[in-house]
Amino acid sequence: MASLGSLPFLLEVSRGSNSVLLQNRAVCRGWPSAAAFCRASSTDVDGGACKVRFLRVGKGEILVGLSLVSGKKGLRAIGKGGSFEGEEGGDDGGINDGDNALQATADKREKLRAMRRKLLQKIVERRNLVSSLTNSEVKEEENMVSYTMSDKTSNPNLSPSSGGPAGRYKDRPVSDSFSQSNEAMISDTPSGSVNGSFLNKEMESGSSTRVEQEVADAVGLTREASLETAGSKTASQVLLESSGTYDVKDVNLEDPLGAKLDSTDVEHGVNLEEGNMEPPPLAGANVMNVIVVAAECAPWSKTGGLGDVAGALPKALARRGHRVMVVAPRYRNYAEPHDTGVRKCYKVNGQVCGCYIICSLTSRTRYMFNFIVSMLFAVQDMEVIYFQAYIDGVDFVFIDNSLFHHHENNIYGGDRLEILKRMVLFCKAAVEVPWHVPCGGVCYGDGNLVFIANDWHTALLPVYLKAYYRDNGLMKFARSVLVIHNIAHQGRGPVGDFFHIDLPDYYMDLFKLHDPIGGDHFNIFAAGLKTADRVVTVSHGYAWELKTSEGGWGLHEIINQNHWKFQGIVNGIDTKEWNPEFDVQLRSDGYTNYSLATLQTGKPQCKAALQQELGLPVRDNVPILAFIGRLDHQKGVDLIAEAIPWIVGQDVQLVMLGTGRPDLEDMLRRFESQYHDKVRGWVGFSVKMAHRITAGADILLMPSRFEPCGLNQLYAMMYGTIPVVHAVGGLRDTVIQFDPYKESGYGWTFDRAEAHKLKDALGNCLNTYWNYKESWRGLQIRGMMQDLSWDNAAQRYEEVLVAAKYQW
Numbered sequence: 001m002a003s004l005g006s007l008p009f010l011l012e013v014s015r016g017s018n019s020v021l022l023q024n025r026a027v028c029r030g031w032p033s034a035a036a037f038c039r040a041s042s043t044d045v046d047g048g049a050c051k052v053r054f055l056r057v058g059k060g061e062i063l064v065g066l067s068l069v070s071g072k073k074g075l076r077a078i079g080k081g082g083s084f085e086g087e088e089g090g091d092d093g094g095i096n097d098g099d100n101a102l103q104a105t106a107d108k109r110e111k112l113r114a115m116r117r118k119l120l121q122k123i124v125e126r127r128n129l130v131s132s133l134t135n136s137e138v139k140e141e142e143n144m145v146s147y148t149m150s151d152k153t154s155n156p157n158l159s160p161s162s163g164g165p166a167g168r169y170k171d172r173p174v175s176d177s178f179s180q181s182n183e184a185m186i187s188d189t190p191s192g193s194v195n196g197s198f199l200n201k202e203m204e205s206g207s208s209t210r211v212e213q214e215v216a217d218a219v220g221l222t223r224e225a226s227l228e229t230a231g232s233k234t235a236s237q238v239l240l241e242s243s244g245t246y247d248v249k250d251v252n253l254e255d256p257l258g259a260k261l262d263s264t265d266v267e268h269g270v271n272l273e274e275g276n277m278e279p280p281p282l283a284g285a286n287v288m289n290v291i292v293v294a295a296e297c298a299p300w301s302k303t304g305g306l307g308d309v310a311g312a313l314p315k316a317l318a319r320r321g322h323r324v325m326v327v328a329p330r331y332r333n334y335a336e337p338h339d340t341g342v343r344k345c346y347k348v349n350g351q352v353c354g355c356y357i358i359c360s361l362t363s364r365t366r367y368m369f370n371f372i373v374s375m376l377f378a379v380q381d382m383e384v385i386y387f388q389a390y391i392d393g394v395d396f397v398f399i400d401n402s403l404f405h406h407h408e409n410n411i412y413g414g415d416r417l418e419i420l421k422r423m424v425l426f427c428k429a430a431v432e433v434p435w436h437v438p439c440g441g442v443c444y445g446d447g448n449l450v451f452i453a454n455d456w457h458t459a460l461l462p463v464y465l466k467a468y469y470r471d472n473g474l475m476k477f478a479r480s481v482l483v484i485h486n487i488a489h490q491g492r493g494p495v496g497d498f499f500h501i502d503l504p505d506y507y508m509d510l511f512k513l514h515d516p517i518g519g520d521h522f523n524i525f526a527a528g529l530k531t532a533d534r535v536v537t538v539s540h541g542y543a544w545e546l547k548t549s550e551g552g553w554g555l556h557e558i559i560n561q562n563h564w565k566f567q568g569i570v571n572g573i574d575t576k577e578w579n580p581e582f583d584v585q586l587r588s589d590g591y592t593n594y595s596l597a598t599l600q601t602g603k604p605q606c607k608a609a610l611q612q613e614l615g616l617p618v619r620d621n622v623p624i625l626a627f628i629g630r631l632d633h634q635k636g637v638d639l640i641a642e643a644i645p646w647i648v649g650q651d652v653q654l655v656m657l658g659t660g661r662p663d664l665e666d667m668l669r670r671f672e673s674q675y676h677d678k679v680r681g682w683v684g685f686s687v688k689m690a691h692r693i694t695a696g697a698d699i700l701l702m703p704s705r706f707e708p709c710g711l712n713q714l715y716a717m718m719y720g721t722i723p724v725v726h727a728v729g730g731l732r733d734t735v736i737q738f739d740p741y742k743e744s745g746y747g748w749t750f751d752r753a754e755a756h757k758l759k760d761a762l763g764n765c766l767n768t769y770w771n772y773k774e775s776w777r778g779l780q781i782r783g784m785m786q787d788l789s790w791d792n793a794a795q796r797y798e799e800v801l802v803a804a805k806y807q808w
C-alpha cells in the first residue's frame, strides 16, 4: 500500500509489452482523497497480467509505482484516503520500480517543469501583445464593416481585407468570414497570435511538435503513442494540457501527463483560468482525425448543398475536439491557402503496370484489350501540388492540378471521361494527404483516421483506400464513411470505363451493375457504397426512400444489402453564414440585420430593400414568394410553372433565382417579361442574392420531386420565412405542417408533387398570411427559435465515425 498524500496523480493501466493501451487504456486522475477509481475493461485484463502505475506530477515530487496482477475480469484499482489497493484478485505488489527508475522519472519530471516554465513565459508575452493590440483591432473591425458596406464588387463573397492585425491578408481580397475568423483567432487564442489563423497554427505547432515529443519522452511514450493519446487534439490543446492548464473533468479524456496543476502559476503570476482556455473536447475519448473529401467546398467552390455541407460540418466536428481537414480541388487561385511545397505524381487515365500483369496472366484477350485501351488513352503521370489553410479550427487542403483549373463554375462539366479523370486524380491525391501534407507542422497520419467521402465524385476514395492500401497492409487503421447527398448522380458509364480507374481486374465486380434498361454498366457510387465502412445519408426520410425501388435509382438493392452500415443524419446549417443577425449580405443597399427581437422591423426593411433592388413595387402588404435552387427536374420548378397562372392571379410577388437546364432558365426569363409587375426570374448563381431573397421574402417554395435533405427550407426558417414544401425526404423531416388548432408547426406541406397540391398548400399559407397575423408571427418565431446548427448533426456523425473506427 502506498500513501500518496493529497497530490494529483495519473493512473495508467497497461498490459503485456505495451506500456500504454491506446484504445482501451483506462486512466484515472483526481485527488486520492476522493474515491477515484479506475476500471479497466475486461478485454484489457482478461487472461493477462496487468501493470498499474502511478505517475505523480505534483509539487510533492513523489513517485509511486505499484503492480497489480490479475487473471480476472474487472480489475479495479481504488484510491481511498491517499492510498491505493487492488481488488478482485489484484495483488498490490507495492513499490516495485527500482531506484534507477525513480531517478530517471525524476529527471524527466524536472525536464517537464522546465518546459512548462518556458511555455508560461511565452503565454505571458503573447498575452501582453494581444492586449496592446486590442484597441487597434476594434478600430480595424469598424473599418472593415464600413468597407464591406460600401463594397460593390461583383463577387458577393469577397470584401476587401481590413488589412488589420491579420497582416497575412493585407492588401488583398478576403472573404468576410475569414476576416472574422482571423479576428476571432486573435482574440480567442490564449497565445494571442497576431499573424492570422494559419500563422497562428504554424506558430503553435512549430513549438508544440517539439513539446509533444518531449512530453511523450518524459512520460515514456513513443511519439505516435503521444499523438494518439492526445487523440486529435490540436497542437495548442496538447500544449495547454502539457502546461497543466487543462482542467479535466472527464475521466475518459486522456492526455500524456494527466496531471491537473494549479491554474495559478506562482512563478509567473499567470492566472490561466482567466485566459481563454479551450474546454475539454466534447467528443471525449472519441477524438480522432477526420478528413472530409468533397468536390466542392463553400465559400471557395459551390454549386449547391454539398458545398455548404463540406464548408460547415467539418467546423462542427472540430468544435467537438476532432482534428479535422477538408480536401477539395483547387479550381483557381484562392487567397487563403498557401503552397505547402508538397508535390506528388499520380497516374491517371489508364492501367497501372501491376494491373497489366494481372490481366496478362489471366487472359491473353484481356491483355490485348488493355493494351488497346492504353494506346487510346495514354497513361499520364500527373503532378499535384497541395495547398493548405487553417481556418475556424479546420485544415483546408486544396489539390492543385491543371485538370481542375477554371472549373469552379463548371465543377461537374466536361464529357464523361474528363470528369472521371478529374475525380480519379482527386481521389488518388486525397487519400494520401494524411501521409504527405503537414498541417501546422504535423501530418495527420493514418492511425485513428476516418475519411468522409461525399457523393459519387469521391466514392472512389473508399475503393482506393482498400485496393491500394488496406489490401496491402497499409493504412490499416484508416476507415471511410461515404455520404449520399444525391443518389440521382452515380458516376455511370459503359463497363469499359473501369479501365480508366487503375484497379486490379478483380475489382470489376464492385462496379458492375445491371440496369433493367441499359444492361450492364459501370457505376462508381455502387462500388463506393459496397466498400465504405459506413454509409450516411442526409435525412431520415431520404434514408427510407433510398431503400425503395422508386427512391434508390437502381442502387436500392445494394443499400438494402448494406442496411447494417447505413444511417440517416439530417444536415445542419452554418449558423454564422446563415443568420439574419450577422449576415454580411444584409449590411448594405437598404437591407438590415435582424433577430427575433427585431423581426417586426428588420424583416419588412429587408423586404422593401429586395423589392427596390429587383425593381418590384415596394409594398409591405404583398407577400413575396421565393424559389432558390438548381433548375432541374429534382427541384420541381416546373410545378411552379404550371401553377403560375393561378399565382399571378393572387396579390403576390414571385422571385425566382436559379441556374441549370437551359429550357428552365428561359422559362424564368419568360415569366419575368410576361408578368413584369409581379415576377422576377434571376438566372445565375449569386450567393448574395440567395441571402437577400431569403431575408426579404415571406414564403419559400420548395416543390422538389425528391429532396435528400434540402438546406434552403432550413435557411428560410432561420430568417422567419415560411416554407411551403413537398413532403419528401428531408423536407418531410424538417418542415412540420402548421396546425392552426394547436398553433404548432413551421410551414405547409403537400403530399404529391403536383401543381394543384402546391396551389392548395400555398392557398392556405396565403390565407394565414393575410388573415391570421398572430398565427403567422407564431410560425416565424417557432421557425427562428429552432436549433438548426450543425452541432447536433456533428454528434451523430461522430457516432458513425466511432462505429467505423472499431469495425474490422
Ligand SMILES: Nc1ncnc2c1ncn2[C@@H]1O[C@H](COP(=O)(O)OP(=O)(O)O[C@H]2O[C@H](CO)[C@@H](O)[C@H](O)[C@H]2O)[C@@H](O)[C@H]1O
Pocket: 303, 304, 305, 306, 308, 309, 485, 486, 538, 571, 628, 629, 630, 657, 658, 659, 684, 685, 686, 687, 690, 707, 708, 709, 710, 711, 712, 730
Ligand atoms: N442560383 C443560385 N444562386 C445562389 N445560391 C444557390 C443557387 N442555387 C442554389 N443555391 C444554393 O445552393 C444550396 C442548395 O442547397 P440544397 O440543399 O437545396 O441543394 P442541392 O440539391 O444542391 O444539394 C444536395 O445536397 C444537399 C446537402 O446534403 C441536400 O440538402 C440536398 O437535398 C441535395 O439535393 C443552397 O445554399 C442554395 O442557397
